[in-house]
Amino acid sequence: MKKLISANQLTKNYKARCVVDHINIDIKEGEIVAIVGTNGAGKTTTISMLLGIIPQDSGTIEYWTSDYKKEIGTQLQSTPFFEGYSVEDNVKLFAAFYGISLTKNEIDEKLTAFDLLQVKKTPAIKLSLGQQKRLAIIVTTLHHPKLVILDEPSAGLDPRGQRDIQQIIKRLKDSRVAVLFSSHDMLEVMNVADRVLIMHHGKIMANGSPDGLMEHYQTQNLEELFFELTM
Structure with missing residues (x-):
């Protein structure tokens, strides 16, 4: 699959605090990627850098086209x-x-x-x-x-509302649209994501498919893995 975004060694500091610490992210055509992490982990800052809303302090971001802003849909x-x-x-x-x-x-x-x-x-x-x-x-x-970025799209919704959003994300993938979304809901991530990035204190602690990560870390579910990596 063609890479739409390739970000390497992205870093962002606010005053004396490093909120995104030398992370690497690739997003491919038709792929659903979830970023999960506690509040303050760096998820929203990462999304903002990928969108060009705020500049990174160091690192590079390569896009599949020079007019990438016209080819990205964003829901904050x-x-x-x-x-x-x-x-x-x-x-x-x-x-x-x-x-x-x-x-x-x-x-x-x-x-x-x-x-x-x-x-x-x-x-x-x-x-x-x-x-x-x-x-x-x-x-x-x-x-x-070609790429849709959603910041906690199901936050605050009841189970039916969450299911509706998950079905919409899956329909986007069926249309070969890539989706990057942030979430606190591990079941949602398990249901829809092809790949999950677990962030903690600005670092990416794990990057892989939900099943692959659970097998690698020998955990029963993503929630258990999340707690193990972010304690």
Whole structure:
């Protein structure tokens, strides 16, 4: 599979504290990669560097194209929907930012695929948290990106909402879209990730497939492995 991102020896310091410490990350086409770690492990800082939001202090990041920002879809922990505008209108407005004009039928098809057609006239800010997260992924993928980056996409959701997000991530993979997501939920990671990176104090403690890591470290599940590596 073609590499979309290859990051080598990335480091980021805030004042006297090293929050990302010489890490290496590769993301390949059609691959689902999960970053897991406790709060403050460096997950969000790593994602921000990969997106070019903040610069790394040292290390290199190579992308598959010079216009990579146009080919990446990003959903951070909150998406600023247009207040006072409906779900349908938010899709239109975000599409316009990408220079995309969608017909009514095309919008309805997207909303149907994410189980949002019945609320298309509802103001986006009045949706439930799960509905807002699904809408956020719609607007994140309107321009058909090669890579989608999701920062804790299922945080705060009930089991049904978590399942919905997991199914969406799997559908993206079926379309050959690579997904990088952060999570605290080891069961979610086990269910959807091809590869998992376990971060602790800015370092990558383990990198591999969930099954491969459990076999290598002789643990029964990812949660046990996580605690073993981050104690």
